[in-house]
Amino acid sequence: MKSEIITIGDELLIGQIINTNQAYIAEQLNAIGVRVDRMTTVGDDMTAILEAFEAAWKHVDVVIVTGGLGPTHDDITKKAVCTFFDSDLAPNEEIKLHIQELLKRWNRQWSALSEEQTLFPQKAQLVPNPVGTAGGILFEEDGKFFYVLPGVPQEMKEMIDKSIVPFLATHVKNSVIRHLTLRTSGISESLLANQLGDLDELLQGAKLAFLPSPTGVRLRITVHGNDEIAVERLLSEVEQRIRAHVQKYIYGTNLEELEETIGNLLTSRKLTLAVSESCTGGLVADKITDVSGSSNYFQQGLVTYSNPSKVDVLGVPSLLIEQHGAVSKEVAEAMAAGIRRIAHTDIGLSTTGIAGPTGATSTKPLGLVWVGYSDAETTFATRYQFGGDRRRVKERAAQAALELLRRRLLKIE
């Protein structure tokens, strides 16, 4: 079963808002085996809307349209869909009762705009909108489905989850799609590709996408087929083959973030952590504390942005800073050992580097970062060289610090 998503609204074409509806709908459809072939966005313009309807309806089994169902002057989608399916608008009693109930709950008055919203295409079926006044529209023809939903994300989501997905799931036959995403850190897209070797042999018909981001490359495996058991078996086999090649770079699956992986590792080992940050400026602590329950293992973060604070608070010897500079292996190690000591934790982690755009010297280029690690057994620091602007260097350095901690905890070389 193939589908297309059409989103309507001038606010999308001028870039005023980011289209989150598309991704939400696509994810829900894929989960039940309805493939999305194309997504189209047009403005509040009758010709453009009708052209988009025409192009989509010719090619796919399911069209989902969002936007332009509201009661104001620029909302013309309802008129467009009536034209397209040659249907007239008529007052709908079910919608009227629903709107009356909502207005009562919201303490609002019936208005001319409410009246306008009771009009519904005569040939269509109503898709209930539990949280809003605009009813969803379904035209069904020759086993194909054309949905029109409001663009308000909360209303659209309710209707997708409660009506459309359960209904379409019963119509999807012999088509199973499964995805699995493996999240890696500390290795580039091209090195990953190299290490995976011959992809045809690896994938045996599955698909693999490389999705790079500043904090790591995600590997998304997709298997498509008719038999659920066979599809899941192939997915699992491909996952195992990929892990056999690049296991040490994989920190999690699907939506799992590196800071969650680390949280689980620290919790299961009953270890506590403190961090002292220079170039990352609080971002490592910010990431760690994004995890609910992090207060169980994360004791303290320190942003020692000035040299005196490194000396006074962390006890980094000022001679060390004079001899090697604040961005050095020696200072990174002293910062990691220092924060571990003053926070009384099992592990201390530190960052010091040159995030830019100023501060570089002939021997210390922009993007140079040292990450320090200290525990009861050992203290060391690792050198990194990152590209990108100030924010990018901060993000990469923070991720590198967390990745260094993960590898250390798992004793990965």
Next chain:
Amino acid sequence: MKSEIITIGDELLIGQIINTNQAYIAEQLNAIGVRVDRMTTVGDDMTAILEAFEAAWKHVDVVIVTGGLGPTHDDITKKAVCTFFDSDLAPNEEIKLHIQELLKRWNRQWSALSEEQTLFPQKAQLVPNPVGTAGGILFEEDGKFFYVLPGVPQEMKEMIDKSIVPFLATHVKNSVIRHLTLRTSGISESLLANQLGDLDELLQGAKLAFLPSPTGVRLRITVHGNDEIAVERLLSEVEQRIRAHVQKYIYGTNLEELEETIGNLLTSRKLTLAVSESCTGGLVADKITDVSGSSNYFQQGLVTYSNPSKVDVLGVPSLLIEQHGAVSKEVAEAMAAGIRRIAHTDIGLSTTGIAGPTGATSTKPLGLVWVGYSDAETTFATRYQFGGDRRRVKERAAQAALELLRRRLLKIE
């Protein structure tokens, strides 16, 4: 001048990532008077890509394609555009030198994938990619422009900002569009609308968009016309009228972030700052240190995530925590005063709150946050109640802390 944006990638069609590139490109094109008529998204599929190219190239003057330019097997956009414009790929010396330089800077080796990236369509012009290895492609035919860019947002943005927008701006005739964005904090969309009064009178033909985000509402003024001087005069008049109504909420214009505003205020007043964070977990420090030169005024950040660290490091009396709880006016004030004392700064700022999803009590709901402030004259704390998930509460609390500091520095009530 009309345009279409085509984004390519299976990851978009399965809803794994939200399409932010579209909105960014649309916003930049609109700013120079290039209207966006349609946005299309297709997967990594040759037929679908070529169909999308064909449909767009027939209708518009500018096509901008992103995605699928990387070196791995699923990146087929380069092949598609060569097919579409009947051009062969050949090694490009300029790209080769650029990749060599980047790899050297990143400390990486030349590989077969690098070799692959030096191949470029013979009939196309190169759009430089200062921050990545994939060169942008421009085909120009009969005064129309077909661009292909990488999908990595940072690379795409560099190329849009530095090459494409300046170039296209010289081709747009008799159409002047000017935008100005006023950034506000600490006031809701509907209160802003109330305070602005009659919009028709205020705008005199200009357009005003309310753009809410977790960290504040941006007001974007747009003026469209034929005469540059008249357009800029109206823009300036509307700006002054808006400021007359809501000046105290406006912290900056266009891309200026609140942390930059604060950096400028602290620098001009020669004041130093330290922060101690509980619920924001390092995010306030992270924001402050996103500003280049922040080391001149930002001395130290402290993330006291556990109660013992609040007592031991900040010197918050443990009795205060027992009596009022860690999330209280009293503890927020003691944290602000404490960090100011130990970091020897002019100002201390603090946050303590319940970011969730756990930790709420009958008297202290999720999203409750106290922001503390301390200087030589005064110490106080302000209460906030935020909605949203853990990350959202952190973001709102961090922004509220910076906004409280801004208003205090400017003596705004």
